[in-house]
Each structure stands twice: as structure tokens, then as C-alpha cells.
Amino acid sequence: MGKTTSLFLLGTALWASACADNTGPPRVQDPPRLTDRPLHQVVWAPSLAREFVARRSSGGTDLSAAAPSTPPLLSSYSLSFWAHASKDRSIEIDYRAGDSSWQPYLVLSIPKGSLLRRPDGALLAGTDSILITASIDTTQLTVRLEPTGLTFNDAAPAQLKVWYTGANRDFDANGIIDDADSYIEQALLGVWVQEQVGDPWIAVPAGKNLSGRLLAANLKHFSGYTVSW
Numbered sequence: 001m002g003k004t005t006s007l008f009l010l011g012t013a014l015w016a017s018a019c020a021d022n023t024g025p026p027r028v029q030d031p032p033r034l035t036d037r038p039l040h041q042v043v044w045a046p047s048l049a050r051e052f053v054a055r056r057s058s059g060g061t062d063l064s065a066a067a068p069s070t071p072p073l074l075s076s077y078s079l080s081f082w083a084h085a086s087k088d089r090s091i092e093i094d095y096r097a098g099d100s101s102w103q104p105y106l107v108l109s110i111p112k113g114s115l116l117r118r119p120d121g122a123l124l125a126g127t128d129s130i131l132i133t134a135s136i137d138t139t140q141l142t143v144r145l146e147p148t149g150l151t152f153n154d155a156a157p158a159q160l161k162v163w164y165t166g167a168n169r170d171f172d173a174n175g176i177i178d179d180a181d182s183y184i185e186q187a188l189l190g191v192w193v194q195e196q197v198g199d200p201w202i203a204v205p206a207g208k209n210l211s212g213r214l215l216a217a218n219l220k221h222f223s224g225y226t227v228s229w
Helices: 003-020 046-056 179-188
Strands: 078-084 089-096 102-110 115-117 129-136 142-146 158-163 190-194 201-204 207-209 214-219 224-228
Touching: 078 089, 089 129, 102 129, 142 158, 158 224, 190 214, 201 224, 214 224
Parallel strands: none
Antiparallel strands: 078 129, 089 102, 102 158, 129 142, 142 224, 158 214, 190 201, 190 224, 207 214
């Protein structure tokens, strides 16, 4: 029995259970854990890059001619804004889908009372504010949130929502989209955090809405976050 077959059989029960209820609010997954295997980063769908190149060309429609490294078309690749201790703030970054519509990719919400400490440990309260930057990776579904070390109140955490509708659905990168990819999406796909560049990635608790292809996680601090399995 091959690895793909074993993987599929192992996940059949979990997959069936998830399919039975995939329209409700995101479901909380397992507690944080270190991975003991290579992390499989989820990447943008090649069709998004091809669609972008075709629209830039002079009337050409040959989508197969696009370079695989061409980034998807996003509403912003780096976005900075001021977050306030006494105000609700949120930002949204969208991507251009194959039908030319703009679809949500990422929403970062920082509610009133969420800001707790600056990276140097100083408390944030009252009318305090801090400049926040979200930088989007153009290959993987990864975002780096700065300033690194900014922490949030557990009673009013910041929240990151990521839609993976623009992702390459061939999650195991074997060249075909099959039952193994469905199992990966159902049972393994999640949100991971990296404290500093070069550090190991750690899985964080996250809700998953399969029908909406949405992952949502409460943030304790700013670092790098990615959709992976």
C-alpha cells in the first residue's frame, strides 16, 4: 500500500466528519505544537500569476506563457496603519481572482483594548498608538506582521483571517489534485507562526471554515504567520 493510499485511508473518518458540517463558523483546531516533519507551505495558484501576466500583455491570451514566479495581483503587498489602544481598527487585503473580481485574502482586526505592550515591554493604554505593517509574500500564503514582539491582551486579542481560495489546491505538489489533497485540506491545513525569521514554525489554534476556505486565529503577538500543513 503506497503512502498516498495510507494517508487517504487514515483520514477517511476525519474527512467524512468534516464534510458533514462545513458551513458553520470556523472550528478550533489543536493547541500549539512544533512540527517534527518538514513544513509544507501553501502557495498561490499558478492561474493567478498567469491571469495577471495575460492582462499586462498587448492583447495576448496565451496563459501558458507566464513565468511561474510572477506574483498574484493583490490590492497591497505591504500595508502600514496606526493602531490605537482606544479604538477598533482593521485592514483588508484582497487578490484579483481569475474572473477579474476582487476577493478577500487577509483581514487583520485589532479591537479596542487589544494592544498590550510595545516590543520593548512598555504598556499601551489610553490614547497610545503604534504603527503596524503587514507585508505579504508573493509566492506563499505568508504574512509578516510588524513590529515583531508587539503583544496583545488575551481578553481582546487581535485576529487574523486568511482565505485560501487563491491557493494552489495541489497541496502535496504531486502534479494532480486528488483525494489526498482533500484530506490535507480537511485534516491538516492550518495556521503556523514563526517568532523570528529562521526560527521553527509552530502550529497555533485556528478555526477552519471549509466551505468558505477560511482560517481564523487569535494573535498573542506579532511575528510571521503562514497557511501550511
